[in-house]
Amino acid sequence: MFSKTLHISTSPHIRKGLSTDTIMQNVAWAMMPVVIFAVFSFGINAFLVIATAVISSVLTEHALCKWSNKESTISDWSAVITGILLGLTLPPIFPLWMTFLGGVFSVAVGKFVFGGLGCNLFNPALVGRAFLQAAFPVAITTWHPAFLDGRFLSITSSVLAFPFAEPKVDGISGATPLSAFKFDHVITDTSDLALGMVSGSTGETSAVIIILGGIYLIARKMMNWRIPISILSTVFVLSGILYLIDDKIYPSPLFMLFSGGLMLGAVFMATDMVGSPITQLGVVIYGFFIGLLIVVIRVWGGLPEGVMYAILLGNALTPQIDNFIRPRVYGTKKIKS
């Protein structure tokens, strides 16, 4: 009777069952419609950019783990997410060698040097993107119109540019709604913005599809809804106030919500669990701070878009938010100042 050696573990002996790799996988799946729409609107160029970003992120993660004699951590799917996110933030005709470099930088500098998954201060994909923006300011602001004929068959020459060669700017280029507004004061129609009928980074153009992905993750309790809601409502309210003050100078709050990388950033980047605060009050403050920075950079800054820097600064603030926002522990008194 009872021949097997008993398996011992410490309590609790049951688990809720949701595991980190499952969460990561679901985040990746939730981004799939965004990827598909990116390929649909920008064609094979976008596919190559996103695929390259994913491959370079995963390869870098694997190589660094091997190099440091650790078990490879690519099966936790976090490098896949970093790769997809990086790909989605790049212009559709971004040279692949630069994309590859971006993936390496994201994982190596954005994550690995901090100690790997969970230890990184910043969203790795945005670290890679910031690096690319600094290193290749021209290529990363060379936009491309969506829905061109033949986009599934022809690869734009700049995409295949040789490493370390700056590509020539292609004949056709398309301004993003934000740059059109910033530099030419042209307002794009909100429905076009929401549906993604515009130019921009590969994955940022269709707000509706991004929101659907977000709703999926929120429904599966894999995303904290307070973060996107806090960011978006802050942007909406602040830009609404400005719009009411002077609708000649300031864009409408709807334009602000649906243009640029805001939706992608608010739903898929700012919500990165590692870089956001751990308390519910903390994430609301974090979201407000990011929203505020986005409005400030877009309206008064030198750049047309500020989502990336706003989230990176939000990430930087996170440890301080966690330090100051601590729920009162049961049975203790709040420290009175």
Place this chain on the structure above:
Amino acid sequence: MKDSFKHGVHPPENKEETNKLPIRQFAFAPLIILPMQQHIGAPSKIIVREGQEVARGQPLAVADGYMSVPMHSPVSGTIRKISKVPVISGQMTEGIYLEPFLSSGQEVSEGSPVSLDASPEQILKGIQDAGIVGLGGAAFPTHVKLKIPDGKSCGFLIINGIECEPYLTTDHRVMLEQGDDIFMGIRYLLKSTGAKQVIIGIEANKQDAADHLTRKIPAGMPVTVKVVPVKYPQGAEKMLITALLGKEVPSGGLPIDVHAVVVNVATTAEIGRLLPHGQGIQERVITISGPGVKKKGNYLIPIGTPLRYVLEQVGAADNISEVYMGGPMMGVAVSNLDISIVKGTSGIIVFGEQDVNKTDKIFPCIKCGACVDACPISLNPSKLGILSKSEAYETMADDFHLMDCFECGSCSFVCPSNIPLVQYFRLSKSILRKRKTAKPAAANV
């Protein structure tokens, strides 16, 4: 008044397989193994000798000081050996091997009854003499817990019928079947604590027990039955006080600091059953459940019954791979089937080989905050876990309230990275305790 405590978790209840099954008497095992350390405090002091014949209910050991209780014989039989016996911690402690008489009627011998007119001190003495400890699992000597410190007063006597651990249905059945004993126990407790009001706290998944007890409340007894929503760890004393009274027990304090005393419902029933006859605890109700056993149920099992015998009787599968004593949230995994049932055993949960999820891969903390939203006392388990890895135990205690953690396991339960947070905290606490006791000694040198 708040309706509940903050946060908490909802593990699958798994109670429906046993909560309709009446309590059944378990057979006497051919050999009873009685460790003398079945409670918190000093082990009982053995007063019998090898070869001696003893009657069921006869004291085999006496309390060794105030923080201790006596041990009664669960069977009539012969003391075969007094030596070291195995216990769940993996150690061997002082104990008794007792062989029951096969053909005995097993009548229980009576002592001197404790009447309801007795003084509070006499009732507490009676509770200690009956060998009663917290039957909810903690096994803290009940007479110590019931002693109201000088200068404090008890307003509320809370009877804990929450039983928030998954699988366990012992308190549920006790409430349904031992109502008279419970109210008799409450009479003694009212007398000894001087409480003005009694609240029986029951979770909503035991509505039948709540209705049953409400109907049975004796006329003139200041008892209310309060049903609270199901949530783990509501059975923890402090959480229950918050749920029922809307008050928080101060950090490092006791329920009496908010004028409350909390007693488990099965413990209460035991007081009500034993004191009028001057008897001692010989058996207790235990839920046996889990996918690894065939005859699931609630059994009245003699203290000291070997676990192996219990598992054989309930048809446990041969390939069982995990056995817990207590519930799956706070219970202890068994490494050796030769240990025996003790007073604190509320459940035996068995998992077969195929039921155990072996893919518990540990990932790094991704700071998802699930633990923060689960912790019933609003700690930051994520931060505590990271600090414990860097061995910053003092920081954990001084800045992050480590010592307030009562190890309910909610954080580990929800952690998607499978980090054994509670285990880290247990280790950190014990290291801190060692350091604290080591320091004065070092200063003396």
